[in-house]
Amino acid sequence: KQEVTQIPAALSVPEGENLVLNCSFTDSAIYNLQWFRQDPGKGLTSLLLIQSSQREQTSGRLNASLDKSSGRSTLYIAASQPGDSATYLCAVVTQGGSEKLVFGKGTKLTVNP
């Protein structure tokens, strides 16, 4: 059974800092990994989708990497801003089973002005 873990559960940083969010998964046989952000009481916003054959994806100040063999992904946020404050979730789709997103519990990020 696929399990996704995100550490830390919460993170508080000053504005302007570069930061890394971590995601690990137990079964390396995945189709893809997707990073989302969720603002309080809202739905999820897709940030980056990495296919299993890819090593990284970039969008603006965000860069996500994927190391399937070790079961890890990182989301790098450059020059953080208060507007980046949200909960960040990663999710994977595992091969060979029910095709569904399995989510981690998320990292709650607070960027202080």
Place this chain on the structure above:
Amino acid sequence: KAGVTQTPRYLIKTRGQQVTLSCSPISGHRSVSWYQQTPGQGLQFLFEYFSETQRNKGNFPGRFSGRQFSNSRSEMNVSTLELGDSALYLCASSLGLGPLDEQFFGPGTRLTVL
């Protein structure tokens, strides 16, 4: 291009009642997936529909059901509501087959069961 829309946004029901939630996907998207989000369990997959057929189902009791119409709009129904069904219900749409493609989520329906 309009995003995924969900109605209603908020709902209050009492135990034993039933409820129907609606999801309209992004225009052109044929896959709709449903998720339940609670503080304790996080996000859990309910089911996915593609071209009016249920492709996958999560580990939820039979009280949870869904369907998809020919215009790709989807509904989910929960019968005999329990207190534990209180949650944020999210739907997501994608152009291709379910989670194999990028998922776009709606704002959710907040269900409170009293």
